[in-house]
Amino acid sequence: MIESDELLSIRAAELYYEEDKTQDEIGSILRLTRWKVGRLLAQAKTNGFIRIEIVHPRARRLPIERRLREERGLKDAIVVSTAGITGEEELQARTAQAAADYLASIRPIPRTLGISWGRTLYEVSEHLKDGWSTGVNVVQINGGVSLNRRAGTAATTAVTIAQKAGGQATLLPSPAILERLETKLAIEGDRAVSAVLEMAATANAYLYSAGTADEHSVLVDSGYLTVDDVHELVRKGAVGDVVGRYIDADGNIVDPSLDARTVGLSHDRLRASDRSIAVIAGAGKHAVANAVVRSGLCTVLVTDEATALSLLDEH
Amino acid sequence: MIESDELLSIRAAELYYEEDKTQDEIGSILRLTRWKVGRLLAQAKTNGFIRIEIVHPRARRLPIERRLREERGLKDAIVVSTAGITGEEELQARTAQAAADYLASIRPIPRTLGISWGRTLYEVSEHLKDGWSTGVNVVQINGGVSLNRRAGTAATTAVTIAQKAGGQATLLPSPAILERLETKLAIEGDRAVSAVLEMAATANAYLYSAGTADEHSVLVDSGYLTVDDVHELVRKGAVGDVVGRYIDADGNIVDPSLDARTVGLSHDRLRASDRSIAVIAGAGKHAVANAVVRSGLCTVLVTDEATALSLLDEH
DNA sequence: GGCATGTTTGCTCATATGAGCAGGGATCGC
């Protein structure tokens, strides 16, 4: 009966889902009462034989989002579906789109939005549609100009987001990491920088991504760190960086002296915000994502299905 | 509107299929009437955004079966799902299982069943359950003993099928292909052989598979043909063999002189039967399957989803 | 601008489906 019921439930499911028969019709085909058919169908669902997928670039995974909220204590979670995905690129695009959608939907509308920079943020800015909001000012929360190869995109990101919302962009005119602590303190003391940092500290919401701790990190690409520096950080437990600061699996700063030379919003300030949105997607970022969530760096996470599932596993 | 409706339909689908909300509830969440929600859901289905799969080794694809019946004129078609499949092996197992199920279900129960031999048929015999029928006699419809490495399984197949149905197995005591036509005619003249062939010709139903025309063909493995022989057959248009006889894409005998030396039921006799069941699955067998169906060699086809779809494409 | 056409909307009504319950039957322990 255990066996035959399972088989029957599959036959019923075929007729119900593929042939669009009513449970009554199925009943007469399989010589069962329609209640029995209903139960077989319910059983097939319970046993996981029926897989329903929403195949669309904008599709999300609500049940996973809910679990992230409940089990990982997030205020909100956006999980994009990976159904029908073709490559890492598309995954990034979907996630960026979802982040843009989310950003446009938050109420109350933040007057000031603090953002980091990087490929992810740039993509988010591109996916925002013109007029996504009204009068949102954007401020950079970590340094990065000049030394950085991607200086252009860092500035463009902030300007694009602000422009599309009809607001102003404020850039942080400072390198991400200084070689000497004194220089860092000096630059922080400069009015042009301190004013921006102050503005960043009082932003209503934050939007940022995280980087991996490996040779492909943006901070290596940008020339702030050498590959050896990163290896050393990894040895000390680094899993990735958030707004230029490297953290370990528990979210703690890995190298305090390096951190002291890093210009930008502190993680404590980020943790104090009730609207800090992290956008982290991709197979390589599971570890950072976990650290970010575990240590409460973000209240909202925008990510992909695979990363989300890993977060629920780790837990 | 085109855009936003599509997005809305995805949001509605998420709530409906993943969160088990009622259309009414979704209406109040998305600020729509429940009728609008119903329409969005219908739209999402029509657009193919909702993919429902039945994931189970015994799952079949009824809509494809129907199309095979309608578009390719089959009396019946059994198409096993490839959802969640891990390898060629599992595909063969599923198809064999389906063939066994079908065999057990046909009414009226055939008094005599003619079968071929080979890996596929062997697997079908293994998947049949004891007592699958009552008093079905089994007769081999093509030669193959002695020369054949798998002689054992050929006999075992017939005996197993018969035994499990409480019937008798009759083996065809002849090689598949003779080197000289005279020998073939002589052996056919022998009472022990002709009696079996006669029985085969009057069977109520047939169950057979088909082989590919390449170096891995069973007839090569068995030593009846050399690799060069097969290459030559392919050059002449062979796509595969059915009960030891090679056919081209239209189902015609490729090499009449070879065919004349082949012992077993003729294709014409097979075509005359109203219950000839072909079991053909696997990526390599799309071409033979098409030839078999096109030329009316079978009235019933048991196959896998991918092969079935190729049959519908070719058409 | 005004009319005709086609599309979308909100509805009524018929139907399909799921929850919950009482009775019947199998199963288990003693």
Place this chain on the structure above:
DNA sequence: GCGATCCCTGCTCATATGAGCAAACATGCC
């Protein structure tokens, strides 16, 4: 062998859903 228990079955009833339709709306054409 007998009773108690559990599970399964078939039901009633409430709810969810889809078909079909008329009104409202947009659209294009003169």
